[in-house]
Amino acid sequence: MATWRLQDSARVTLAGIRIFNGTAGLLAPRLLARRLDVDGAAAAPMAYPFRMFGIRTILIGADLLARDPAVRRHAARAAVVVHLSDTVSAFVAGTSGALPRRAAKATIAISAVNVGLALLANRHAS
Numbered sequence: 100m101a102t103w104r105l106q107d108s109a110r111v112t113l114a115g116i117r118i119f120n121g122t123a124g125l126l127a128p129r130l131l132a133r134r135l136d137v138d139g140a141a142a143a144p145m146a147y148p149f150r151m152f153g154i155r156t157i158l159i160g161a162d163l164l165a166r167d168p169a170v171r172r173h174a175a176r177a178a179v180v181v182h183l184s185d186t187v188s189a190f191v192a193g194t195s196g197a198l199p200r201r202a203a204k205a206t207i208a209i210s211a212v213n214v215g216l217a218l219l220a221n222r223h224a225s
Contacts, residue, residue: 109219110163110175116213117160117178124153135202163220178217186210 123131128149132142159181162174189210193203 106220106222109216110171113178113213113216113220114160114163116216117156117163121153121156121158121160124149124156126153128153135206136199137202175217175220179214179221182210182213182217186214 128146129142131149132138132145137145159174159177162170163178165171165174186207189198189203189206192198193200193207198206
């Protein structure tokens with residue numbers, strides 16, 4: 100029987116975050132828009148991308164929990180690239196004014212934590 104390791108904790112935590120946020124994006128995109136300080140007419144067009152990225156996020160989260168170690172390793176490697184991209188995108192959106200400053204800071208912080216979890220999950224990923 101394999102022992103539970105820090106890498107496993109990071110992988111499962113990241114999976115939980117991904118599944119929670121993905122479900123929120125898929126089922127409650129306007130709530131996420133409001134959390135980013137986007138209200139009114141600007142919130143409605145955000146529903147499509149939130150739903151699109153929501154399902155992607157749920158599927159990667161599920162793969163992080165897969166029984167097959169090869170599927171988990173692939174998902175953990177993909178998570179690093181995805182979350183680095185999310186972090187950079189949040190930074191660019193914040194500096195360009197596309198996201199309000201407070202929302203950009205929160206999004207950058209959340210994405211950076213996810214990068215850290217993904218990196219931990221990749222240490223001898225199983």
